Amino acid sequence: MTVPKPRWPWTGPYDSQVNAERVIIVVRPRAILLVVTLVLAALGFLVVADAASEVAQRVVVAGVLACLLRPLTLRLARRMPLGVAAALTVGVVLAGFALVTAVEIRDLVAETNRLKEAVPQRIEEVRLELEPDHAVRRFIEQAEVEPRVREWLGQLPARIVLGTDNPAEGASRVTGGLLVTILTMFTITRGSQTVHGGIALIRHPALRQSVERIVRAGYEGGSRYTLRTLALAVVSGVVAGGVAYALEVPAPSVLGLWAGVWSLIPVMGLAIGYLPVIGLAAAEQRSKGVIAFVVLVVWQVLAALARRRWIAMHSVDVSRLLLTLAVMTGLHVGRITGAMAGVFLAAAIGAALAEARRLNVSGELGRGLDEVLTLPPA
């Protein structure tokens, strides 16, 4: 089959013989006013959205927390008013968070105090072992490595408690945390009505029903998946901490927290989370390292089974690519909280997509969209 040489489709000759009718287009003043007003409104919205990006992040976190805490709140609300149930739920979670933080900080501060002595001492030993002309020794001396490390380790407890060594920034973070807590309580109690009210604004019945089903699927799938994933992460952390404690590895609770957070990342996360436990255990004694490694392999298999049989079958089978992108982006933007929000959003998007696919197969979504995209009769 021969392919003719392509021509530009718009270079056809201008047909000068056609007597086109002359038309003067008049745009109604009302239409101009409408367009200008709406464009200005859109610009205003963009300016506000740009200025309020931090608030938007907190609202997202509060929304995710509210979705996760809502099932427990509704269960409590059977015996008490919804507002009281929400306050109780948030209070219980905050108390648990404070307890875990206190244990972690105690462990971290103890380890930091040990490091404050050990690391500068080791640097000094290395310096004295080297020849006076050695490049590393000259570097240690000229760069004042030892006092710098000592100073950095001295600031570590403040960094751990406030998340920064700057008190003003730390206070700002605490205020942000309080704001998120209040927003979470509001979202638990009023979020559902707000979402339903928003969906009710859609006039087309078929599209409204489709959107309602997609949003519900996203909420339910996201909540179930995230709660189960968090439960598995807690167990992974407890296993890591337990192994570290049993093998007398330093800072077991910190290692447990580390392994738990890493287990949120699919495919390689759990293995990387356990590496410090194995490394530190092997540094103590080689046989301890082997024991930690065997425990890791066994738990890796069990966790994979739990993901498939307990999480995916009872909530949603989230794509590992989507989950990876969401968790890594969340970690980058908002650390542990961001990672948790990432897990929820990935699961919610996965569940919503699955529901949209089902609706599309049955034709409901297509009918709804057609209603919106088709122009009304003149």
Place this chain on the structure above:
Amino acid sequence: MTDLPPPPPPPADEPPARHLVIDVAPRSVVFALIVVVMLVLTYRVLSDIPAVLIRTALGIFLALALNPVVDAVTRRVGVRRAVAVTLVVGGFLATASAFAVLAGPRAVNQLSNVREQVPGVISDLDDLPLVGRAIDENGIDDRVRDFLDNLPDTLATRDKALAGIVQSTGDGLVTVFWVLLVAITALLDGPRLAANLRDILPARFHAELNHFGDLGYRVVGRYAAGTGFIAIVNAAAVTTIGLALGTPLAPLVGVWSGLWNIVPQIGGFMGGATLVALSLTRGIGTGLMAVAIFLVYQQVENNIVQPVITGRTIRISPLANMTAVLAGAAAGGFVGALLANPLLAITKAFFNEYQQRTELGLPRRRGAETVEEVGDGVADLRPGGGLVAGPSDVEGGLVEGSQQ
């Protein structure tokens, strides 16, 4: 280009123009503005997380490069995709680890010698014709020696340079992990995720989506796989040249050159310049030999290896190629330069498809056609099919030359 004939003059007895009053439906304005606002907000959010975008793009590019190998393992060994991904990625990591273990200690040993060798080489430069006297008169060898002597102090005091190095190393490790993770998950779940996303849209669009998706995948996938393979060849060649000439840090220069080789046009120069600069520390003669051997290798790579490997995957004129790479680098640095070529190639492939349909009057694809049914090059010539680099490319104005 021929000039258009002037429009005919209006006849004297022309009737008065008709007035057409236009009103604007509010919902059409609202819909258009919602789309614009969403686009602006998306851009704003994405521009806040450039690191995320860069790592994700690199991971997907790596996945596309490894995908043909995974497909081949799945077919020939007869295992599930997950097993094939494990085998391929495991092999990739094992090779990288073996290289690090073998080359690492040697590189560290050589690094300690560079400091002594550089001033000697600079002193040799005094004997060069034309520039030797200027180097001698300006005391460049003394300046280099002073710079090396004061380097630890500079690192410690200048704008937190030491902290910057530590942070850069940490960021590098995070980037490697992130890229690898995205690549693995994209290899495992990429096809399934793409199919799921397609199924959300009405079935009448599926055949078109399959066709254009396959077209885009073939262009980018072949480009990524070909580029990855040539980068490995380049790294091996530069390492061999470096080891043969006794260039310091030869294995690391090989890796560096291979990585830069992924970037079209300027990548070859960056790798070669590093090889030559480090070869100069062994003497002027060694440096000149490095220049000569590298230029010969570059010719072999550009004119023999590259056309064989990438074939007609991306056939864009050097001018268009260079412009795209520079624009991509300005917009997105290394990743922008890396992705400029395949994006341009996709645009060209889609344009060819449109042009063919317009010229041949072919209908839009309909029905439940799958990626497998589209098949390879032969199927592209069927009605409605497109061309990645087929006959129309040869006749088209943009097409000529090789990639570098």
